[in-house]
Amino acid sequence: MMQLLRNRVLITGANGLLGQQLLKAFRDGYEVHALGLQPQPRLPEGNFLYHQGDIAERPFLRSLVQEIVPKFIINAAAFTDVDGSETQREACWRVNVTGVENLVYAAQKVQARLVHVSTDYVFDGKAGPYREEDRPNPLGFYARSKLAGENTLRNSNADYAIARTMVLYGTGYEIRPNFVTWLIKQLRRNKPVRIVDDQFGNPTLASELATALRVLAESGRPGVYHLSGSEVIDRYHFAVKIAEVFNLDADLIQAVKTSEFKQAAPRPLRSGFVITKATGELNLSMSDVAGGLQKFKNEFFN
Numbered sequence: 001m002m003q004l005l006r007n008r009v010l011i012t013g014a015n016g017l018l019g020q021q022l023l024k025a026f027r028d029g030y031e032v033h034a035l036g037l038q039p040q041p042r043l044p045e046g047n048f049l050y051h052q053g054d055i056a057e058r059p060f061l062r063s064l065v066q067e068i069v070p071k072f073i074i075n076a077a078a079f080t081d082v083d084g085s086e087t088q089r090e091a092c093w094r095v096n097v098t099g100v101e102n103l104v105y106a107a108q109k110v111q112a113r114l115v116h117v118s119t120d121y122v123f124d125g126k127a128g129p130y131r132e133e134d135r136p137n138p139l140g141f142y143a144r145s146k147l148a149g150e151n152t153l154r155n156s157n158a159d160y161a162i163a164r165t166m167v168l169y170g171t172g173y174e175i176r177p178n179f180v181t182w183l184i185k186q187l188r189r190n191k192p193v194r195i196v197d198d199q200f201g202n203p204t205l206a207s208e209l210a211t212a213l214r215v216l217a218e219s220g221r222p223g224v225y226h227l228s229g230s231e232v233i234d235r236y237h238f239a240v241k242i243a244e245v246f247n248l249d250a251d252l253i254q255a256v257k258t259s260e261f262k263q264a265a266p267r268p269l270r271s272g273f274v275i276t277k278a279t280g281e282l283n284l285s286m287s288d289v290a291g292g293l294q295k296f297k298n299e300f301f302n
């Protein structure tokens with residue numbers, strides 16, 4: 001009975017790159033509740049109710065969820081500073097594990113379905129592209145925390161789905177630069193850039209992922225789904241495609257190796273996803289690199 005009455009969704013991490021797109025993806029047909037750390041929402045327009053708060057605060061989260069009684073909770077909140085996680089371990093674990101434990105607990109109290117966003121970083125990048133059933137082997141602390149977050153769901157009786165994604169890009173208000181927006185900015189200023197050609201993955205347009213997450217939520221299907229763009233590409237060739245689509249000078253882009261950079265956290269090199277489970281079971285069509293960039297171009301100039 002409770003399920004029939006409510007058409008509410010709670011979106012956590014609502015001020016982030018993915019969160020802002022989720023607010024738009026659920027606009028039609030839902031009463032949208034947004035949860036973020038900031039006092040005010042970053043997305044200025046849109047029909048949603050904003051709540052300020054921290055998913056790691058269990059009593060707060062529980063009472064918020066009991067007040068809203070959402071049908072779905074979409075967790076796009078995370079500690080996403082991959083290199084910073086190596087030194088800020090407690091802060092990272094607090095959001096990516098304790099926060100997820102709290103969401104599981106709160107979701108179960110009201111029988112909400114929880115859709116949690118995870119990452120390809122749970123894999124070591126030795127043998128991608130990966131399928132859902134492949135064995136994780138996280139390399140850094142962020143990656144370990146995200147796998148622990150997944151395991152919290154797996155070890156629960158909650159109604160849940162895990163959507164792993166990667167190389168997210170898109171537009172948003174006051175969001176951190178992502179690879180695509182950063183590269184466009186550099187090339188527009190005629191700045192030479194060094195881009196690795198030995199890191200492979202599927203670039204994923206955040207707005208497209210948000211729509212796919214709504215489909216996954218509504219499907220009621222349990223378990224893990226790899227949700228990303230359809231094409232595996234290395235970063236250097238991705239950068240060249242970005243330059244082409246935005247009419248920028250690809251000669252400014254120099255191919256280098258990951259070993260030339262000093263990064264605190266190791267990166268999975270040969271990553272990438274096989275997404276046929278998601279596209280087949282959920283009847284989704286995810287863009288390839290060129291298609292995603294064309295869609296992004298329309299969002300970028302509008």
Ligand SMILES: NC(=O)c1ccc[n+]([C@@H]2O[C@H](COP(=O)([O-])OP(=O)(O)OC[C@H]3O[C@@H](n4cnc5c(N)ncnc54)[C@H](OP(=O)(O)O)[C@@H]3O)[C@@H](O)[C@H]2O)c1
Pocket residue numbers: 012013014015016017018019035036037038053054055056075076077078079080095099117118119120146165166167168169175176
């Ligand atoms: N970006 C990628 O390439 C990528 C790749 C694979 C997977 N993912 C996953 O995709 C999801 C969304 O990532 P994103 O790129 O949209 O990240 P993002 O832009 O960094 O957004 C994450 C949001 O979570 C919020 N947040 C952090 N701690 C919180 C807490 N304790 N309580 C409530 N909110 C909190 C942050 O708030 P503030 O803005 O106030 O800090 C931020 O708005 C994450 O689960 C991430 O692990 C991302």
